[in-house]
Amino acid sequence: MKKKLLVSALLFAMGASVLTGCGGGEKQEEPEEIVYLEESEIDSLFTNPEEYVGKYVKLSGQLLDAPETDGETTAIQAWHDVENYTQNFIAHTDAADGIQNQDYVWVDGKIDGTFSGENAFGGSVECPLIVDATVTKGSYMEIVVPTIAEISPAVSQDQNGIVVTVDKVEYAEDETRVYVTINNGTDYNFSCGTYSAKLLIDGKQMDQDTMSQTLYNSPELSELSYEVMAGTSSSGTLIFPAIEQGVAFQFILPDAYSDNYDLMFTNYMIDVPAQ
Secondary structure: OOHHHHHHHHHHHHHHHHHHHOOOOOOOOOOOOOOEOOHHHHHHHHHOHHHHOOOEEEEEEEEOOOOEEEOOEEEEEEEEEOOOOEEEEEEEEOOOOOOOOOOEEEEEEEEEEEEEEEOOOOOEEEEEEEEEEEEEEEOHHHHOOOEEEEEOOOEEEEEOOEEEEEEEEEEEOOEEEEEEEEEEOOOOOEEOOHHHOEEEEOOEEEEOOOOOOHHHHOOOOOOOOOEEOOOOEEEEEEEEEOOOOOOOEEEEEOOOEEOOOOOOOOOEEEEEOOO
């Protein structure tokens, strides 16, 4: 966005305020009725913002540019549909401390019609404008793949002093996140096939979701190491396609071996009960 566009939008809003005040008189305005868009109306907002002027909306998204500040007002531009880079919108706020380019955010504000202007590359921008907005920083998982439910089964299998534990499972609409810890209580390095780990559900094998962007976009998560040094542990998250909550499954960690070749291993097969 170019700074002049922010200024133009502000001047337009100020002009509207002045014209409203010219009516004079002692009549007091009634408190504004705050009506939020239903979830089913969100898509329509991006095709016809003018239809919803005066209503309020709660949106999530990812910033596609650095915020711009003019006086006490900061403008942000964000994608609402983060995965497809569509449904962009602009929000004006007086509190955007700590919000930076590429951040994931929640926006809560009033719809003020359509913003028309140019972006930083000289292209035209026409999208919903949200004013008097509250902008709150979030994370990729919270915005894009939020947890619907989670369990902490803490179920383990021990082979030769190497303990593998399924600590937690998070269920999201589009994926399942399995949190695993490998604890090497031996004097030898241990290796396993973390990239070949699978779930077994009702006799059907489920491989990891190699297309998932969750680990890449979530610095709070760690990858599970395929090699765990003697006397250490490794904890990490494995991403699988979405599975039904409350259904028992088996977590399988194959290709386990130790630098001590006298120690024999089979695939780790850990039962996660229905909860």
